[in-house]
Amino acid sequence: MTRSLSLAAALLAFAAARADDPLRATIDREVAAKWKAEGVAPANRATDAEFLRRVHLDLVGAPPTHDETVKFLADTDTKKRDKLVEKLIADPRFAKAQAEVWDLVLFGRHPNNYTETHKRPAFKEWLAKQIEANDGFDKLVKNLLLAEQPGSQVFYVQFRNAPDDANVAVSRIFLGTQLQCAKCHDHPYDVWTQKDFYGMSGFYVRLTVQEFGNQNNRTFNIGEKNSGEVLFAGNAKELKPGQKGDPVKPKFLGGAELKEPPTPKDYKEPPAPKDGKPMPKPTFSRKEKLAEWVTAAENPYFAKATVNRVWAQFMGRGIVHPIDDFQKENEPSHPALLKALTDGFVNNKFDLKLLIREIVNSDAYQLSAAGPGREALPKHFERARVRPLSAEEIIASLRTVTATGPNPNEGWDYFLRAFGEPANGLGEFQGSLSEHLFLNNSEHLRAFVRRKKGNLTDQVLTSTEPWEARVERMYLSVLNRSPKPKEVEAFVSYIKREPKPDAAVEDAIWVLLNSSEFRFNH
Amino acid sequence: MSHAQSHLSRRAFLKGAAVTGAGLVLPNWGGLAYARAAAEAAAKAKKRCILLWMNGGASQIDTFDMKPGRTTGGPFRPIQSKVTGLQVCEYLPKVGAIADKLAVIRSMKTQSPDHPDGIYHMHTCYKMNERTPHPELGAVIAKYNGNPDADLPSFVRTGSTGNGGAGYLGPKYEPFGIDRTGRLPYFSTPYLKDEDEKKRADLFRTVEDEFGVDHKAEPFESHRTAKERAWRLLRAKGVFDISKDWPKAKDRYGDTEFGRSCFMAKKLVEAGIPFVEVGQENYDSHGDNFVVHKACMQVLDPAWSALLTDLADSGQLDNTLVIWMGEVGRTPQINNRAGRDHFISAWTVVLSGGGVKGGVVYGASDADGKTVKDNPVSEGDLFATIYNALGINHRAKHYWGVRPIWLTPEGAKPIKELL
Numbered sequence: 018m019t020r021s022l023s024l025a026a027a028l029l030a031f032a033a034a035r036a037d038d039p040l041r042a043t044i045d046r047e048v049a050a051k052w053k054a055e056g057v058a059p060a061n062r063a064t065d066a067e068f069l070r071r072v073h074l075d076l077v078g079a080p081p082t083h084d085e086t087v088k089f090l091a092d093t094d095t096k097k098r099d100k101l102v103e104k105l106i107a108d109p110r111f112a113k114a115q116a117e118v119w120d121l122v123l124f125g126r127h128p129n130n131y132t133e134t135h136k137r138p139a140f141k142e143w144l145a146k147q148i149e150a151n152d153g154f155d156k157l158v159k160n161l162l163l164a165e166q167p168g169s170q171v172f173y174v175q176f177r178n179a180p181d182d183a184n185v186a187v188s189r190i191f192l193g194t195q196l197q198c199a200k201c202h203d204h205p206y207d208v209w210t211q212k213d214f215y216g217m218s219g220f221y222v223r224l225t226v227q228e229f230g231n232q233n234n235r236t237f238n239i240g241e242k243n244s245g246e247v248l249f250a251g252n253a254k255e256l257k258p259g260q261k262g263d264p265v266k267p268k269f270l271g272g273a274e275l276k277e278p279p280t281p282k283d284y285k286e287p288p289a290p291k292d293g294k295p296m297p298k299p300t301f302s303r304k305e306k307l308a309e310w311v312t313a314a315e316n317p318y319f320a321k322a323t324v325n326r327v328w329a330q331f332m333g334r335g336i337v338h339p340i341d342d343f344q345k346e347n348e349p350s351h352p353a354l355l356k357a358l359t360d361g362f363v364n365n366k367f368d369l370k371l372l373i374r375e376i377v378n379s380d381a382y383q384l385s386a387a388g389p390g391r392e393a394l395p396k397h398f399e400r401a402r403v404r405p406l407s408a409e410e411i412i413a414s415l416r417t418v419t420a421t422g423p424n425p426n427e428g429w430d431y432f433l434r435a436f437g438e439p440a441n442g443l444g445e446f447q448g449s450l451s452e453h454l455f456l457n458n459s460e461h462l463r464a465f466v467r468r469k470k471g472n473l474t475d476q477v478l479t480s481t482e483p484w485e486a487r488v489e490r491m492y493l494s495v496l497n498r499s500p501k502p503k504e505v506e507a508f509v510s511y512i513k514r515e516p517k518p519d520a521a522v523e524d525a526i527w528v529l530l531n532s533s534e535f536r537f538n539h
Numbered sequence: 540m541s542h543a544q545s546h547l548s549r550r551a552f553l554k555g556a557a558v559t560g561a562g563l564v565l566p567n568w569g570g571l572a573y574a575r576a577a578a579e580a581a582a583k584a585k586k587r588c589i590l591l592w593m594n595g596g597a598s599q600i601d602t603f604d605m606k607p608g609r610t611t612g613g614p615f616r617p618i619q620s621k622v623t624g625l626q627v628c629e630y631l632p633k634v635g636a637i638a639d640k641l642a643v644i645r646s647m648k649t650q651s652p653d654h655p656d657g658i659y660h661m662h663t664c665y666k667m668n669e670r671t672p673h674p675e676l677g678a679v680i681a682k683y684n685g686n687p688d689a690d691l692p693s694f695v696r697t698g699s700t701g702n703g704g705a706g707y708l709g710p711k712y713e714p715f716g717i718d719r720t721g722r723l724p725y726f727s728t729p730y731l732k733d734e735d736e737k738k739r740a741d742l743f744r745t746v747e748d749e750f751g752v753d754h755k756a757e758p759f760e761s762h763r764t765a766k767e768r769a770w771r772l773l774r775a776k777g778v779f780d781i782s783k784d785w786p787k788a789k790d791r792y793g794d795t796e797f798g799r800s801c802f803m804a805k806k807l808v809e810a811g812i813p814f815v816e817v818g819q820e821n822y823d824s825h826g827d828n829f830v831v832h833k834a835c836m837q838v839l840d841p842a843w844s845a846l847l848t849d850l851a852d853s854g855q856l857d858n859t860l861v862i863w864m865g866e867v868g869r870t871p872q873i874n875n876r877a878g879r880d881h882f883i884s885a886w887t888v889v890l891s892g893g894g895v896k897g898g899v900v901y902g903a904s905d906a907d908g909k910t911v912k913d914n915p916v917s918e919g920d921l922f923a924t925i926y927n928a929l930g931i932n933h934r935a936k937h938y939w940g941v942r943p944i945w946l947t948p949e950g951a952k953p954i955k956e957l958l
Contacts, residue, residue, distance in 0.1 A: 127672075129670075182670065185670075195940075195941055195942070197670075197942070198942070339940060339941050341940070341941070342940075342941040386754065386756070387753040387754055388753065388755065389755050390755060390756065391755050391756060391757050392756065392757070393756050393757055393758050403756040403757075403758045403759065404758075405758060431725075438710060439710060440709060440710075441707060441708055441709025441710075441711075442672075442706070442707025442708070442709070442937060442938050442939040442940065442944075443938050443940075444940075445709070445757075446757070446758040446761055446762075447709040447710050447711040447761055447765075448710075448711070448761040448762045448763075448764060448765025448766065448768075449709075449710035449711055449713060449765055450692055450711075450713070450715060450765065450768055450769055450772065451710065451713060451724075451726075452710070452765065453765050453766050453768070453769030454724070454725075454726040454727055454769050454772075455725075455726050456766075456769075457726070457729065457766075457769055457770070457773075458726040458727065458728060458729050458730060459725075459726045460730070463730065501749065503749060504745075504746070504749055507742065507745045507746075508742075511738070511742050520735070524735070524738070524739045524742065525742065527739065528739060528742045528743045528746055529746070531743055531766065532743070532746050532747065532750065533747060533750060533754075533758070533759040533762040533763060534746075534750050534754075536758075536762050537758055537759070537762075539754070539756070
């Protein structure tokens with residue numbers, strides 16, 4: 018008895034001590050505990066150069082410049098990594114880069130109602146503003162689901178007249194759960210039934226999209242009717258033609274039915290205003306109830322689904338993986354860590370910047386990508402993950418490392434085609450023929466290596482330094498590290514064997530831009 | 540190839556390279572001679588497929604399911620084909636003469652009545668309005684019957700007739716599109732001279748070798764492998780140039796873009812490409828159906844028959860499934876513009892080669908061609924038949940995120956009578 022009491026006391030003290038730890042300490046403790054339990058040896062700590070490039074790409078969507086690289090590598094401050102993280106989070110590019118990440122989560126490359134949704138600068142701007150303000154990720158998502166702020170409305174446009182699609186997307190992204198199976202039949206391995214599915218669809222069934230302006234200047238209003246119900250008829254396979262089903266009340270996933278005033282029996286929905294005015298607000302808004310419920314601190318899914326997604330963004334795998342498949346057959350790899358991150362996120366008012374700062378300051382994030390393992394996303398986070406740069410990051414990287422400014426003839430659509438969707442259905446990277454034909458033979462890529470006043474090729478050719486130093490400049494610029502002696506030798510001899518260096522320098526930089534070291538964030 | 544194997548082959552290659560010495564440019568990754576030969580042999584045993592795609596939807600009643608004497612029959616006369624009980628349109632005499640090679644399915648009953656959705660559905664056997672990106676059959680065949688170490692792409696399409704691409708199978712299996720005049724896609728021509736390209740490639744390999752010493756993650760290797768494939772393609776792309784052989788073939792295939800593309804398709808499957816799609820445009824005859832169809836068939840008849848004959852003569856037909864289909868059939872009713880509209884209740888697809896039984900008519904429509912009388916065939920059934928003929932498990936399981944997906948929908952059954 019005494020013994021178990023003192024054990025309990027000790028455990029309590031232990032837990033209390035942990036609650037005050039910064040999250041990064043918890044991360045490292047939990048990740049290391051798993052290595053020990055699994056007998057896994059972690060990779061070495063990432064070199065400064067590795068960390069520098071990785072964290073730049075992850076936080077601001079572009080690698081550092083040559084000068085930033087040189088400065089950071091020479092810096093002897095032991096706190097330089099923390100300081101760099103602070104600097105990058107404060108960088109105006111931070112919010113833009115994170116907005117790109119979330120925009121792709123919310124839309125993918127092929128959103129429905131493509132004409133209206135595939136270009137959405139106003140949405141990205143809105144998103145970036147929210148991220149910059151950092152007023153709580155719960156508020157951001159609430160505003161997204163309310164769709165009242167200018168720019169935010171296009172999210173629902175992809176689900177116009179498709180409440181089930183809206184339900185599937187919101188549940189997957191913000192609740193971390195796969196509801197779509199339960200559309201046609203009760204979920205085969207999760208707890209969800211068809212009634213859960215249609216109960217959630219009820220929150221979206223009254224939404225309507227109003228479109229204003231013209232092709233070049235489209236805006237939207239997300240209106241909400243006072244009537245309209247989801248109909249449910251049973252298992253899709255057993256449906257008879259023409260069978261419509263019965264209305265289903267909106268019901269929070271895994272929770273209660275929505276309490277709402279009944280619609281009067283003889284209620285007739287007024288026609289949508291035709292004078293370019295937004296629909297009047299409904300007397301009772303299901304959308305508001307949904308937005309409140311999803312983002313509430315007590316919501317059992319939202320916070321952990323979000324931290325898991327953000328974790329995976331930086332660490333490769335989710336603690337629950339795949340990241341949007343929380344269910345009892347798919348246990349978290351590090352349950353205590355997931356809980357600590359979730360609690361930390363909620364207790365800090367859903368502070369996204371804080372969460373990101375803690376993750377990238379952890380030792381686990383700062384491991385090397387070198388090692389014998391073949392997985393792109395190491396299971397125990399024992400090595401840095403390898404992820405392909407997005408099309409957006411590729412363009413930003415090319416501009417930065419070759420010191421070429423943006424130009425209107427860059428050929429964004431070609432870049433998007435070559436780099437937009439580099440993975441199969443499981444998210445595994447696949448190098449493709451079209452990517453490499455584009456890299457090898459296009460003028461679009463060549464434009465970045467052709468000599469132009471002030472660009473990297475020009476800097477190298479103009480310099481009077483020995484070729485060894487100039488090769489070093491190329492490496493520091495493109496790969497953000499110094500070359501190894503063997504690499505210097507190979508490049509110098511490549512350039513020196515030509516009577517004129519111009520073409521050889523162009524080739525050399527091309528080679529670095531085509532390297533797998535450049536293609537991925539690792 | 541398993542990891543262990545590819546590791547072995549790489550080491551063996553490095554040993555080999557030491558013997559040959561500097562200066563000789565060889566592909567470094569996945570390109571070891573014996574591994575490649577083995578993969579080629581394995582791929583050779585696998586069957587190929589040519590899809591003749593009738594874009595817009597060909598009329599079954601004016602081709603293979605004629606209804607002479609009925610109000611829906613139209614003006615074309617049927618002629619007796621080589622097969623008892625199978626009459627074909629008078630404008631398909633050459634195809635009729637080799638009808639013993641054809642399996643005519645007259646009972647297609649499908650679900651997507653329009654162009655984008657029908658094109659998607661008849662390329663993937665799934666409905667377009669699902670959010671899941673299903674792969675086209677070309678991508679599936681590229682994955683299962685292609686040789687990963689081949690110099691040439693595994694999914695080639697002339698014209699632009701599909702709209703699904705590789706879907707969840709990934710960018711590795713995207714179509715390599717050649718336009719109808721035979722021009723290769725953008726960025727297939729190097730801007731460097733051959734020897735400069737080789738030098739640059741060697742420097743790339745040096746860089747990759749150095750990085751590869753302590754960076755073993757799969758994406759890096761996938762990147763290098765794809766780069767090597769792009770270079771190998773440029774060395775092998777001569778196979779797409781048929782200008783030398785075409786003069787001898789054009790009388791038989793017909794001197795048309797479609798005829799030329801069919802001839803190229805034959806050359807490409809002989810070169811080991813497992814899937815080639817050749818599109819023929821203009822079948823969408825809502826007006827003047829008979830003028831349109833006569834013109835189309837006069838292009839189709841010599842090209843298709845020459846293709847089948849050439850494949851048979853070179854012993855390739857048993858290994859090469861040739862599919863003739865479009866996204867929809869056309870209505871039995873003739874509209875007031877002498878046209879026929881889209882029709883999905885009872886229409887026709889024709890298979891030949893690849894081990895499919897020839898000289899067979901499967902299923903039947905009613906006297907006016909308005910409904911299926913016997914043995915309805917769905918998109919899934921057709922694809923299950925195609926995949927089985929090609930040695931591919933039609934219930935192979937894949938994933939889109941966490942969602943399991945099968946190559947054909949639940950309940951799809953191959954047509955046993957044709958296999």
